[in-house]
Amino acid sequence: MQAADVDTATQDNGESLSEQYLTFIMNGEEYGVDILCVQEIRGWEPVTPLPNAPSHIKGVINLRGTIVPIVDLRQCFGLSAIAYSAITVVIVLKVNGEGGHRIMGVVVDAVSDVYTLSKKDMKDPPDLGCAIETNSIEGLVAVDQKMIVLLNIDKLLVIDEMPELTGISHLPLDGNDN
């Protein structure tokens, strides 16, 4: 039903207003990323740690001949780390940066669903003052009484700035971890 609505909206306005988002769970909260950025979803496998890397960079893996860094999104958001198991999920994302795109893997608790969301349903992230980084949040959206935080991974997974992103954890209205 929603999809149909979106379709007509697209035809009416002649521009795409809806996008599909892959959502995943972290610490009970649901986050979404643009599905076009998702290259694949893999199970956790041992990584080769990188020397002197920040703690949220777990290491690198060999993804069919390319070296791909793995980022723990929990740690990136300042949540407590949990032990990885066979069902821990790595989402391999294509991140667009200045020098073309790069492939990165993010570790999340579980993959949830795929939603088709319309831009007009999207709410801007609340302005929490300059103390909290909201740049990497594209918007908030409510689906079936749940709130989904849509992430802009191009801004989230900027290698050199990643350690500063810990402030984002304040946002999911979940103060337990901090």
Next chain:
Amino acid sequence: MTIDLKQFHQVFIEECTEGLDVMEASLIALNVNSIDSDMINTIFRSAHSIKGGAGTFGFSALADFTHVLETLLDEVRSAVRVLNNDLVDLLLTSVDCMRNMLELIQHERNEYTAAATDVKCTLEQFLSDTPAVVSVAVPRNGMPTSDNAPSLPIQHQHEWHITFTPHKHLMQSGNDPLRIIRELASLATDINVTLIDCPSSFIHYIADECYCAWEITLQGASVDALAIRDVFEWVVDDCDLTVIPIERRLLESESQQAMWRVTFSPVPNLFQTGNDPLRIFHELDRACEVVSCCADTQKLPSLKLIDSEKCYLSWHLIVAGNVEKNVIEEVFEWVADDAEILIEKSLRAMDIAQSQDDDSVQSAANANTRHDVPSVLSGDGGVINRSSVNSKPRAVSEPPKPVLKKKITPEASSIRVGIDKVDSLIDMVGELVITQSMLGQLGENFDITHLPKLIEGLNQLEQNTRELQESVMRIRMLPISFTFSRFPRMVRDLSHELNKKIALVLCGESTELDKTVMEKIGDPLVHLVRNSIDHGIEAPAERLKSGKKEEGTVTLNAYHQGGHVIIEIADDGRGLDRDSIAKKGVERELLTEQEASEHSDEQIFNLIFQPGFSTAKAVSALSGRGVGMDVVKRNIQALNGMVEISSIKNEGTKIKISLPLTLAILDGQLVRVGSDIYIFPLVSIVESIRYCGDLVNDIAGGFRVFKLRDEYVPIVDLSEVFGGNKVEDYSAALMVVVECDNFKVAMVVNELMAQQQVVIKSLEKNYKRIEGISGATILGDGTVALIIDAAGVVKLAGAEKLHQQCLLRKTG
């Protein structure tokens, strides 16, 4: 069926480039006094194939040019003409021209460069001379019409102005003006046809009558008036015809001295702004005399698409008049924003020759940096470009001086591979297929009795894979002569320019090197050789004074050493001046007075690799060596290479570059540090030894040094440096002694593992550079291992300071 010839263009261009290289090399090798007929034949053959190819693909400009060159070569070949140095110079210049034209072709432009037009004229003049009296300096005229002073601009002697006014019934007599003009075009290299008269009204128009008249300008036509009149033979009774060599017209205006060439390319909406080109030209005619006006109709669309309000034409005008440039500019003032206007002083032959000269020297010196010679409008004349501020710069608006710039289109990357290499590859793939089918068969109903066979098969597979890998790597390898071949010409030109006598010795040209490495080492080598010639080798008089041979020698040598290719550039010049460099170093606070006196020569010489270390000022009178050396070093380091300098005053300088054979694979030593596996490049390892507590001393700052025979080597704990735990118990540890930046460091590892070739993968592609790590690789089990960059690790550990302390300890 039509075949798209474009698909062969790249091959043609490559072949031409090769042909030109051959021509150049042979020309340089030619000894004028004892001419080797084989050599002449080689040059001739190359020229001939280029001409043939160019003709086939319809690059008429290049074909025509080469044709003239070929004719000249043919005369030399059949000994009708005596080859002298002037002629060799001219031929070399022609090769440069052809190269430039080839570049234009690469941009899909089939044109003459200004230089080429001129060189062609010179060639033609050579041809029209009686072979006995060949001389470049005073070109004689072969044209019957040009019976005037030989110092006149050469280019005009081949230009003709024709007015062709057919009578109305011309077409009724079965003649076709188009055919005539085509025939004319075949006489010349460049033809401009301007319609000068059209019926004013269509009411009286009769379809089979001709109302038009044409003004035709021929350029590069080496014919006399008779030949042109021949073309009009059939219509001569049905038309009014005038044939005037343009030079005459120019002569008339010669008294006024200034000639201007104006190119006026308006934007399409010129008319909409209320401007009228015709009015402008009239005004221009008032200000000075418009000698000729040609409309360029290239952008004219088909009739259906023409928008009557748009301007599709551009004009080339030749204006004579003793006026300043700004007078002409004023005329175009109102349209300056709506058009591209190029005003330049018309070129004299001398100017062109001069610019061509500059050209060739430049191109030789920067053999890798190509420059675009603007098609027709190149030269030394003052050119202004009054295109609108916001209009995009176009090719024509480039400054006419040879602009050195990288080619815009990426260099066509392809390798010519010897058929033997390909054959061996095919053989190996065949083997691989056989092994694979054998293993497949084995797997179908496998039981343990087949185990020996399986192992045998796997061994075979391993061998096949290794051989295949080696062969594929070999495909990328090219003999270094590809890089060296540019130097004879460069040395020749430079020694002319600097009035020095220099012999170039090339050794080890067959040494093979990876193509990517080769491409990147070219520029640094050019720089170093240039330096040697420019600053290293003294002027002949000075050399004789210091008891050396008059002729200086520059030696380029390449050879394999271990896993490296070594390239040496040696000269027997004045050598580096240690004191001046040290002094400058102290001035720039790169080292203290004390250090300056204590450091070894090598350390002092290494200062010239410092960025901005301009010894040009420091060592001014003696040598300017060192300019851009930091770039050289950076380029070489980017290739994982090293540079060393050794120099003896008054005996010469030797620069030694060592480069890895290939960038893709390295021989690695796997080591275990804690639970992680790292890889040392095998070439950096000096030795590996067991940790021995007796020989280790703690020194201040928590560092430890190890006494390796008679030197103290700082110890770096890899595990600690890489953010792991500091190893407390060293007793079971091993130490890998590596050499970086000319001093040794011992790195503590837990275990030495296998040695194997590893394929280098980039970490930066998806992550970023990590200090101390040069890359990553994938091990046999599919996991990732990191490759250690010894110099980076040392930096990370602060071991450089440590080394200084060690030195102090040793000396103290």
